Amino acid sequence: MDRIKDQINANARRVPTWAVYILCLLPAPYFFYLAVTGSLGPDPVKPLEHKYGELALQLLIAGLCITPLRQHLGINLIKFRRSLGVLAFTYAAFHLLIWAVLDVQSLGRVIEDVIKRPYITIGMAGFALLLPLAITSNNYSVRKLGPTWRKLHKLTYPAVLLGGVHYIWLVKGIQIEPLIYLAVILGLLALRYWPKRRARSPA
Template sequence: MDKIIDQINTTARRVPTWVVYILCLLPAPYFFYLAVTGNLGPDPVKPLEHKYGELALQLLIAGLCITPLRQHLGINLIKFRRSLGIMAFTYVSFHLLVWAVLDVQTLGRVIEDIIKRPYITIGMAGFALLLPLAVTSNNWSVRKLGPTWRKLHKLTYPAVFLGGVHYIWLVKGIQIEPLIYLAGILGLLALRYWPKRRARSPA
């Protein structure tokens, strides 16, 4: 098992972060193309909106996995955490833009929906928490903010939780998939309080 983990860590060190950005961005134009060509159904706006939102949640969860993987298995993917976070925010922004510009279409209705629809209120609250994280996801902010930077970026936890709740509230009726997402989020957050993996003894 240790050899497999060592191999994973060695491979991760060799993979540049720009690869993650490219791989994460590829679905965005693909799903937009499907929407434009009518392959997402007769009303493609809602499916496109949901695809971007789901990808955002998946990327947030992927970023949430990185610390438990390192703590409990010794798999070090920490170099990719910032890129995953930035791409998650990018897809949240796509999700928001499709909803506001293509679905709702007017600023007045956007504001009205944020106030009157609880699941949209929760989604916007999650977006608001992610906004300062996206702005400070650069080396200059890390140096300037010092220890405060780590505290600030713990806003990821409530943001991803709100994203999970937003998904559950968004769908009609009780559906398994959103519940699995939220259960995974809660499980990953709980893992942070479990005892850490012991360091391996030197050979």
């Protein structure tokens, strides 16, 4: 186990963060291309919108994994956490843009939907919570805000929860996938309150 852990940590040190950005951004043009060329089916707006939303949620969840991986398994991927967060925000923004511009197609109706339709209000609230996090995702802000920065970035927790609820709420009937997402999110948040590895082993 320790060998695997050390191997992962050694490899992680060699992977530059820009590689993570490029790798994780590739699906954006790829799925857009599929939508334009008809490979996402005859009604491509919805699948594209949903794909970007799903990727945003997946990246947020990946970001939530970083801390427990380190605390409970000793795997240190902390240098990727910021990239995952910024990427999640980027996909949430793409998701929002596709919805507003290609799906709803009217600013008036976008505003109406955000006010009148609770599942959209919730999604929008999640996005609004990510906004200050994206803005302060730079070294300057970390230095400037000091301990406040850590507190501020705990907003990820309510943001990802809102994302999970938004997903459950938007599907028709009972579907299993959004329930799995919410279970994973709740599990990862619960791990924050689990005794840490080091605390458990006697000194």
